[in-house]
Amino acid sequence: MKQLSRRDFLRTGGLVLAGAAGVAAVSKPVSPSSHPPHQHDQMDHPGDLPGTVGEVDHAKNGFDPTQILTDFDYGKVSTLPGGQILREYEVISINKDIEVVPGIIYPAWTYNGRIPGPTLRCTEGDRLRITLKNGSNHPHTMHFHGFHPGAMDGVPGSGPGGSVEPGGSFTYQFDADPFGVHLYHCHIFPLARHIAKGLYGAFIIDPKGGRPPVDHEFVMVMSGFDVDFDDENDFYAVNAIPFHYQNHPIPLKVGESVRIYLVNILEFDLLNSFHLHANFFQYFPTGTSMTPAEFTDTVMQTQAQRGIIEFSYRYPGMYMFHAHNTEFAELGWTGMFDVTE
Amino acid sequence: MTKINKPSNRFSLRTLILFLVPIILLAGVIALFLSTGGGLNLTPAAPVEELTVERYVLDRGSIELHVRNTGPQELTVAQIVINSAVVRYTIEPSTTIPRLGYAEIHLNYPWTYAEAYTITIFTSNSIPFEVEIPVAFETPDPSASTFWGFTLIGLFVGVIPVFLGIFWFPALRQLGRQAMTFLMAATAGLLVFLGLDTLAEALEVAGELPSVFQGIGMIGIGAVTTFLLLDAISRQQTQVTGDEATRRLSIAMMISIGIGLHNLGEGLAIGAAYNIGEIALGTFLVVGFIIQNITEGLGIIAPVLRDRPGIGKLALMGIIGGGPAIIGAWIGGFSPSPFLAVLFLAIGTGAIAEVVYEIAKLIKKDIEKQSMPYAVFSGVLTGMLLLWVTGLMIK
Numbered sequence: 001m002k003q004l005s006r007r008d009f010l011r012t013g014g015l016v017l018a019g020a021a022g023v024a025a026v027s028k029p030v031s032p033s034s035h036p037p038h039q040h041d042q043m044d045h046p047g048d049l050p051g052t053v054g055e056v057d058h059a060k061n062g063f064d065p066t067q068i069l070t071d072f073d074y075g076k077v078s079t080l081p082g083g084q085i086l087r088e089y090e091v092i093s094i095n096k097d098i099e100v101v102p103g104i105i106y107p108a109w110t111y112n113g114r115i116p117g118p119t120l121r122c123t124e125g126d127r128l129r130i131t132l133k134n135g136s137n138h139p140h141t142m143h144f145h146g147f148h149p150g151a152m153d154g155v156p157g158s159g160p161g162g163s164v165e166p167g168g169s170f171t172y173q174f175d176a177d178p179f180g181v182h183l184y185h186c187h188i189f190p191l192a193r194h195i196a197k198g199l200y201g202a203f204i205i206d207p208k209g210g211r212p213p214v215d216h217e218f219v220m221v222m223s224g225f226d227v228d229f230d231d232e233n234d235f236y237a238v239n240a241i242p243f244h245y246q247n248h249p250i251p252l253k254v255g256e257s258v259r260i261y262l263v264n265i266l267e268f269d270l271l272n273s274f275h276l277h278a279n280f281f282q283y284f285p286t287g288t289s290m291t292p293a294e295f296t297d298t299v300m301q302t303q304a305q306r307g308i309i310e311f312s313y314r315y316p317g318m319y320m321f322h323a324h325n326t327e328f329a330e331l332g333w334t335g336m337f338d339v340t341e
Numbered sequence: 342m343t344k345i346n347k348p349s350n351r352f353s354l355r356t357l358i359l360f361l362v363p364i365i366l367l368a369g370v371i372a373l374f375l376s377t378g379g380g381l382n383l384t385p386a387a388p389v390e391e392l393t394v395e396r397y398v399l400d401r402g403s404i405e406l407h408v409r410n411t412g413p414q415e416l417t418v419a420q421i422v423i424n425s426a427v428v429r430y431t432i433e434p435s436t437t438i439p440r441l442g443y444a445e446i447h448l449n450y451p452w453t454y455a456e457a458y459t460i461t462i463f464t465s466n467s468i469p470f471e472v473e474i475p476v477a478f479e480t481p482d483p484s485a486s487t488f489w490g491f492t493l494i495g496l497f498v499g500v501i502p503v504f505l506g507i508f509w510f511p512a513l514r515q516l517g518r519q520a521m522t523f524l525m526a527a528t529a530g531l532l533v534f535l536g537l538d539t540l541a542e543a544l545e546v547a548g549e550l551p552s553v554f555q556g557i558g559m560i561g562i563g564a565v566t567t568f569l570l571l572d573a574i575s576r577q578q579t580q581v582t583g584d585e586a587t588r589r590l591s592i593a594m595m596i597s598i599g600i601g602l603h604n605l606g607e608g609l610a611i612g613a614a615y616n617i618g619e620i621a622l623g624t625f626l627v628v629g630f631i632i633q634n635i636t637e638g639l640g641i642i643a644p645v646l647r648d649r650p651g652i653g654k655l656a657l658m659g660i661i662g663g664g665p666a667i668i669g670a671w672i673g674g675f676s677p678s679p680f681l682a683v684l685f686l687a688i689g690t691g692a693i694a695e696v697v698y699e700i701a702k703l704i705k706k707d708i709e710k711q712s713m714p715y716a717v718f719s720g721v722l723t724g725m726l727l728l729w730v731t732g733l734m735i736k
Contacts, residue, residue, distance in 0.1 A: 050426040101427075103419030103436070103465045227467035234463070235427070242427065330426035 506638015
């Protein structure tokens with residue numbers, strides 16, 4: 001408890017009097033004020049919806065979350081002598097200053113200059129050759145979730161692929177298995193920092209013959225940014241940029257089927273979640289089964305958990321989707337579906 | 342060193358050049374340093390930024406932050422988070438604030454009465470600056486009723502106690518010479534106590550000031566120069582009049598100025614505290630406060646007990662001693678400034694110290710005329726204990 005000083009007493013004494021004197025406050029009109037530069041003329045939210053001021057420079061960042069939603073990298077496809085499909089990918093790790101929130105430049109580490117890294121997509125049983133070139137000044141790796149030999153694990157101590165030095169490169173080679181929605185990330189010590197700085201991405205393995213066709217497939221990678229390096233996230237988002245899909249709602253039509261590949265790579269916080277408004281969805285944990293495990297409107301994922309969400313909207317309207325850790329939502333992990341007839 | 346050159350008082354061209362040589366050399370060194378860096382690598386890994394929230398104003402559905410860039414270079418406000426929610430803001434005059442520049446940030450936020458808020462301002466370099474609102478309530482506006490409210494506060498804590506003390510004048514006039522000297526010593530004791538309190542408060546507020554304002558240095562400037570200025574004024578008056586009674590009256594006047602400055606500091610603190618919602622504890626404390634400050638009035642009249650100052654003079658001294666509490670409450674309540682607070686408190690410290698010095702000179706004269714070995718000791722002790730004991734009641 002704070003010790004009272006003479007001044008504290010004076011304050012308290014004075015306040016009694018102020019109360020006795022009936023000190024009233026009168027609200028005054030809000031003075032007109034200049035808007036910050038670089039401000040975006042998107043919908044002027046009435047009331048008190050949280051949100052950032054302005055818009056990040058997507059062109060300068062080199063990626064746009066709206067495009068990341070549907071940007072699948074199937075690699076360079078060829079057929080091996082035995083008939084197996086070969087997919088070759090090139091990924092380069094680079095340091096890049098990214099405007100993660102309007103006005104705030106974060107010294108990120110990226111795969112291919114974007115956060116999340118490219119969504120690598122293939123089919124169960126394909127031979128994958130992923131070449132990581134390290135264009136940064138730190139050692140990095142790509143550690144994939146899925147079946148593969150130890151030397152392909154991208155973890156220090158597992159051979160040359162376990163630490164790709166600056167200027168070096170390594171080709172990870174393995175067969176895609178099991179089908180589902182997975183992820184990859186850097187696995188260099190200190191791991192939390194290497195992940196939090198932006199070295200992660202979605203890795204989708206389709207079942208042979210594919211999943212049932214839908215009208216829309218989206219990738220959503222949930223993460224956050226600790227911009228002041230205190231090991232606590234300051235901002236949260238899907239596909240890196242906070243409030244992006246609130247400012248730029250995802251257009252849908254009534255009745256259209258939607259499949260979301262949802263991945264959580266959030267560092268520092270224990271849990272993340274996804275909640276869909278005015279709707280329910282089928283949930284396929286890790287996407288490793290064709291049969292949904294749950295019919296719900298909220299799922300929870302710890303770091304590296306992921307799953308597939310399938311739904312369609314019955315009615316037109318603007319519908320939120322967001323982390324139901326409300327704090328995360330109000331710090332950026334929130335978005336909108338704009339459903340029309 | 343036997344040969345002594347008689348210095349010439351004439352200001353020759355040669356003297357001028359000799360004066361200018363170091364300055365020209367200095368300019369050269371600075372130019373060299375700016376162009377080469379002087380061999381030092383002075384580029385910091387991260388920019389050094391400092392943003393001071395000088396004041397916040399809560400209005401219905403909105404929060405206004407008055408911020409000053411107290412860092413070494415300009416900074417740009419990027420985003421603002423209140424209690425784990427990113428909020429939209431507007432800022433005047435610009436998101437980029439120059440060094441020592443000032444800006445007002447406006448937030449539309451549905452704050453709730455009596456709840457606590459933490460606001461984080463992120464600059465473009467991802468450096469967070471936090472301001473805490475411990476208890477949210479509408480900041481008083483300078484309306485007629487709040488003005489009157491702060492006036493009442495000042496009246497109760499400053500004017501009324503000082504005048505109550507002065508009302509002892511007729512009774513104390515009946516006392517003998519020795520008792521009067523004792524009272525003077527008691528006044529000195531009171532003032533030493535108040536002076537320490539004022540200095541402590543000045544140091545405390547100085548600690549809250551952004552380092553660029555050099556609070557401790559300001560206390561030195563304010564206190565030392567005030568002491569010397571009052572000393573000079575007092576010497577000048579002695580030279581002009583030489584009359585003992587006039588001199589005692591002027592000391593009484595200076596005591597009231599010193600106490601007035603002390604009360605100005607108290608008013609500032611009260612007003613500022615009201616502004617940020619420090620909670621009231623009870624009327625008992627106010628009563629205790631009045632009792633304690635009565636002694637201030639007593640101190641003012643002690644030097645002139647043997648004279649016949651007019652009622653007008655006494656009233657004037659009462660107003661000078663107590664009135665500043667009202668002014669302080671206004672300033673603290675409507676435009677609190679830690680910078681001004683430190684300055685006033687420093688001036689108060691210097692003034693009180695000088696007045697103690699003057700009283701000591703008066704007492705010395707009295708003691709020379711008549712022996713009273715323990716009057717000073719017991720008087721000063723009584724004065725200090727008086728404040729200490731009444732202080733016990735109110736803490």
